[in-house]
Amino acid sequence: MKKTWLSALLVLAVAGVGSSTALGEGALRIFLGGERIVSELPESTSASMEELINHMGGFVQYDKRSGKMEIIKPNVNVLILEGVQKSRNNNVVFSNPIKGYSDKDVPRTFNVFFEVDEAPVAKDLRMQVVLIGPDGKEVDKSETLKHSTVNYNSFYFNVPFISTKLEQYGTYKVQVQMKTENFDQFITVGENSFIVGR
Secondary structure: OHHHHHHHHHHHHHHHHOOOOOOOOOEEEEEEOOEEEEEEEEHHHHHHHHHHHHHOOOEEEEEOOOOEEEEEOOEEEEEEEEEEEEOOOOOEEEEEEOOEEOOOOOEEEEEEEEEEEOOOOOOOEEEEEEEEOOOOOEEEEOOOEEEOOOOOOOEEEEEEEEEEEOOOOEEEEEEEEEEOOOOOOOEEEEEEEEEEOO
C-alpha cells in the first residue's frame, strides 16, 4: 500500500510541477517515513502538494525555513460488521462482515471497526466515521472521537450505527476521517463500502 501511494504521489508531483526550481526560489524536499522521496521541487508548489497529499489521505508537516515537507500517512483498516464484542480476556470478536443489503428503506444496525497504525502524533487527535450515500451526500455521522497519540500511535475503535435508514439503491461509503490540532479540516484516511440492492 505504501509503495502504491508513493508511486501515485511521485507521478502527480513530476507531471504537475516539473522537477526544477526557479532561479532564486527555495527547494522543496519531501519525506515519507523519514526517507527522502522527492527533492528539488520549487518551494512555490508546497501549497498544491499539501492539498494533493491531504486529498490522498495524508497529513503534512512543512518547515518553510528548511524546505522539508514530511508526509504522515496513517494505515487504516475499516471493517463493516453486524457486531463487535469484547470477550472476558479482552479479545475482540467480530460477527458477520457486511457486503450489502438487498432492500432499501429498512432501518439497519451495523458496526464500523477501524484500526489505525502510524497515526499523526497529536495530543488531541479527532476522528469521525461518516456514511456517504450513493448520491455523494452524507447519510449519517458518528460523534467525534478523541484520542491522544503522543505515547502510542496505533489504536482501534468500534463505532455502532443504530437503525440507520438506507433510502437509496447503490454503493454506500463508510469513511474514517481525522484531524489534529494543526489541521482545520477533517481528512479522509480510510474507507470501505457496501451495496444496497440486488
